[in-house]
Amino acid sequence: MLSTHNSKRRTRMDEGRQPLSRKLPISSSKISPYRLVIILRLVILGLFFHYRILHPVNDAYGLWLTSVICEIWFAASWILDQFPKWYPIERETYLDRLSLRYEKEGKPSELASVDIFVSTVDPMKEPPLITANTVLSILAVDYPIEKVACYVSDDGAAMLTFEALSETSEFARKWVPFCKRFSIEPRAPEWYFAQRVDYLKDKVDPAFIRERRAMKREYEEFKVRINGLVATAQKVPEDGWTMQDGTPWPGNNVRDHPGMIQVFLGHNGVHDVEGNELPRLVYVSREKRPGFDHHKKAGAMNSLVRVSAIITNAPYMLNVDCDHYINNSKALREAMCFMMDPTSGKKICYVQFPQRFDGIDRHDRYSNRNVVFFDINMKGLDGIQGPIYVGTGCVFRRQALYGYDAPTKKKPPGRTCNCLPKWCCCCCRSKKKNKKSKSNEKKKSKDASKQIHALENIEEGIEGIDNEKSALMPQIKFEKKFGQSSVFIASTLMEDGGVPKRASSASLLKEAIHVISCGYEDKTEWGKEIGWIYGSVTEDILTGFKMHCHGWRSVYCMPKRPAFKGSAPINLSDRLHQVLRWALGSVEILLSRHCPIWYGYGCGLKWLERFSYINSIVYPLTSIPLIAYCTLPAVCLLTGKFIVPEISNYASIIFMALFISIAATGILEMQWGHVGIHDWWRNEQFWVIGGASAHLFALFQGLLKVLAGVNTNFTVTSKAADDGEFSDLYLFKWTSLLIPPMTLLIINIIGVVVGISDAINNGYETWGPLFGRLFFALWVIVHLYPFLKGWLGKQDRLPTIIVVWSILLASVLTLLWVRINPFVSKGGIVLEVCGLDCS
Ligand SMILES: O=c1ccn([C@@H]2O[C@H](COP(=O)(O)OP(=O)(O)O[C@H]3O[C@H](CO)[C@@H](O)[C@H](O)[C@H]3O)[C@@H](O)[C@H]2O)c(=O)[nH]1
Numbered sequence: 001m002l003s004t005h006n007s008k009r010r011t012r013m014d015e016g017r018q019p020l021s022r023k024l025p026i027s028s029s030k031i032s033p034y035r036l037v038i039i040l041r042l043v044i045l046g047l048f049f050h051y052r053i054l055h056p057v058n059d060a061y062g063l064w065l066t067s068v069i070c071e072i073w074f075a076a077s078w079i080l081d082q083f084p085k086w087y088p089i090e091r092e093t094y095l096d097r098l099s100l101r102y103e104k105e106g107k108p109s110e111l112a113s114v115d116i117f118v119s120t121v122d123p124m125k126e127p128p129l130i131t132a133n134t135v136l137s138i139l140a141v142d143y144p145i146e147k148v149a150c151y152v153s154d155d156g157a158a159m160l161t162f163e164a165l166s167e168t169s170e171f172a173r174k175w176v177p178f179c180k181r182f183s184i185e186p187r188a189p190e191w192y193f194a195q196r197v198d199y200l201k202d203k204v205d206p207a208f209i210r211e212r213r214a215m216k217r218e219y220e221e222f223k224v225r226i227n228g229l230v231a232t233a234q235k236v237p238e239d240g241w242t243m244q245d246g247t248p249w250p251g252n253n254v255r256d257h258p259g260m261i262q263v264f265l266g267h268n269g270v271h272d273v274e275g276n277e278l279p280r281l282v283y284v285s286r287e288k289r290p291g292f293d294h295h296k297k298a299g300a301m302n303s304l305v306r307v308s309a310i311i312t313n314a315p316y317m318l319n320v321d322c323d324h325y326i327n328n329s330k331a332l333r334e335a336m337c338f339m340m341d342p343t344s345g346k347k348i349c350y351v352q353f354p355q356r357f358d359g360i361d362r363h364d365r366y367s368n369r370n371v372v373f374f375d376i377n378m379k380g381l382d383g384i385q386g387p388i389y390v391g392t393g394c395v396f397r398r399q400a401l402y403g404y405d406a407p408t409k410k411k412p413p414g415r416t417c418n419c420l421p422k423w424c425c426c427c428c429r430s431k432k433k434n435k436k437s438k439s440n441e442k443k444k445s446k447d448a449s450k451q452i453h454a455l456e457n458i459e460e461g462i463e464g465i466d467n468e469k470s471a472l473m474p475q476i477k478f479e480k481k482f483g484q485s486s487v488f489i490a491s492t493l494m495e496d497g498g499v500p501k502r503a504s505s506a507s508l509l510k511e512a513i514h515v516i517s518c519g520y521e522d523k524t525e526w527g528k529e530i531g532w533i534y535g536s537v538t539e540d541i542l543t544g545f546k547m548h549c550h551g552w553r554s555v556y557c558m559p560k561r562p563a564f565k566g567s568a569p570i571n572l573s574d575r576l577h578q579v580l581r582w583a584l585g586s587v588e589i590l591l592s593r594h595c596p597i598w599y600g601y602g603c604g605l606k607w608l609e610r611f612s613y614i615n616s617i618v619y620p621l622t623s624i625p626l627i628a629y630c631t632l633p634a635v636c637l638l639t640g641k642f643i644v645p646e647i648s649n650y651a652s653i654i655f656m657a658l659f660i661s662i663a664a665t666g667i668l669e670m671q672w673g674h675v676g677i678h679d680w681w682r683n684e685q686f687w688v689i690g691g692a693s694a695h696l697f698a699l700f701q702g703l704l705k706v707l708a709g710v711n712t713n714f715t716v717t718s719k720a721a722d723d724g725e726f727s728d729l730y731l732f733k734w735t736s737l738l739i740p741p742m743t744l745l746i747i748n749i750i751g752v753v754v755g756i757s758d759a760i761n762n763g764y765e766t767w768g769p770l771f772g773r774l775f776f777a778l779w780v781i782v783h784l785y786p787f788l789k790g791w792l793g794k795q796d797r798l799p800t801i802i803v804v805w806s807i808l809l810a811s812v813l814t815l816l817w818v819r820i821n822p823f824v825s826k827g828g829i830v831l832e833v834c835g836l837d838c839s
């Protein structure tokens, strides 16, 4: 008896020493044929261009040239997209080993602390109830309470958000213990109560049923209070808002207000209804003044980095958009399986989770889920240097955000080397090495003591400064880098996080206000080398790119139960505006100094990773060849010319082979990525729709910004609250983004009509060549089909397909009728239409 118990304990201890996660390469039966097909496709592509370039179309030289140029561009962008998918991997985590290792019985938990950032800006577009749900899911996360702090950044300085947060903190006192007692999922009440529970099936505990009902009622009342706040916030009083204690709300002028910080939970004995502590909840609205560039979301995030460093200074942080709630309460533990791994953890800058969504129509008409990206491309990157950062659902290592290089055995941390070619870097390092190691010892002790002295002058003394880093940089250098807050600087030196114990909360709060003032970042490296990087509305790509350039690696984590879920714009116009913003962000990076084509050679960035970054910023350029290529079929049908000459047998074999290899890569990719054909097809369609509209506009706006200095703004996408099921899908808002795809659609439909009627007029011998052109035009039309659906909307309850066919049929029949009309003689069509024989 005793011995079995002992051996059990021993295996458990062994288990605790095992790795916390494992790489699962894709099985070779799936990946080998995939790679083979890619190589074949490359060869076929070579033969294809060989044929295309040597066989111009003499009577339609312009058409031929345009099409070949477009094809070359498509081939190049295919290469950029394809090769980063060469080594896809998946991963597995072992949460039980994590807790065996870091949560030993009878001892306090050794899991690392995490600061969680939520960003919100406009309470009208981002309803407070949604933000509240996100905050609740964070407060109730399955992690030691004292190790979690939630910071909400309010860029809208809205009293509504502030008061909603106050209500939320009150409701959390009941919600958090309920979640933990019954281990429910997800811990965002709106989504939890939207799930159905089958009380009969699982013999559910009657106590649970009772409490669930009571909690549901409580939540309903909470919702009523929040909606009440929203209702009163609709009309601004003449002299602005006043708070409950009668003082005016400091944020009445959104563009000109002081920094505001309020700690709601996790201090002076606010406990939940069961008497337990709650995680900290902090409201932050950074200072705004006219004449300052606030750098949108990136600026907001950097303020939170500093505030959190002063108040809690956790070594890790998670950031989520206000609508991305925690759907899997173990999400933080999942991330820690990578970050806290004693062997491989140290080199990881962030753990990115895929974005998953609620409330998207079943057909996912506008490819909102982005499944191909999240399930194929990102897994590919994970096999190279790690996924790109997508802006939300990402756990960072704080030190990696401070602009340090990834640790290596040879290189001391703290050295940065960008932009210089490798040989230069190497030679400068080897030269300096000798000198440094000699003087290092002396310098270290001297600077460190100076450092400590400087810090003791401000309120708090600091113990446990990382001597090596402070030795490398004197105080002045730190201030140039991080700004004038010595408390913040001191915090950056504590690699394992934590704040000095002697600090009084009043002085800390004063310092926290200081670091969110709008001049704080002047003449520092914030946004340039450290924190979230400025200069693009897609700050995410840039921020992740910088870290990869410093040699860090990132990790893609896909737990079975999605870790986070958010909402996405489901109507056509909002979706196009979202894609427009993303593409614009990419163009901004393309034209900036951080362009991955030029930037960061000689550092840790792997070349396939670079390919992928290049791909993610040049894709808006593809809109031009794409639009040209989609116009070609219509032109061909109208003029009776074609982009290839009379086809030989050899040529038709090549064309078929190319077509088959394209299909084959797609199919094999779907297999290893576990993506369905439907999602894949949506992705293809939206690639054309977005390319023909949003990407083109982004290109022009981006150029305007660079050439004329027109500023780009961050149009926040609205997060629908709880109005009717998908009512939004059919919402049609006019925007000029719709013009190019609309035109493409119309000219191609006209082309088809003219082509068919022409063939009818000229007898059946012309049907052969017509077939090629028709196929080409239909290819464009099927890709634009979701667009057509969105455009026609729901007004006419007729199924769209009927509308399309009736337009087509009607036109063909009309023309036919004109052709066989016995009352007119056989002149040209044009003459016949007017009904008079003028000759
Ligand atoms: O001045 C601003 C503007 C925006 N935001 C926040 O930024 C987030 C993203 O905005 P959203 O309109 O939802 O953009 P999406 O296109 O849905 O977001 C994706 O793309 C963005 C990059 O364009 C990333 O920042 C996001 O994390 C990512 O989810 C929201 O939480 C906003 O509150 C701010 O905090 N301050």
Ligand SMILES: [Mn+2]
Binding pocket: 321, 323, 566, 567, 568, 717
């Ligand atoms: Mn969003």
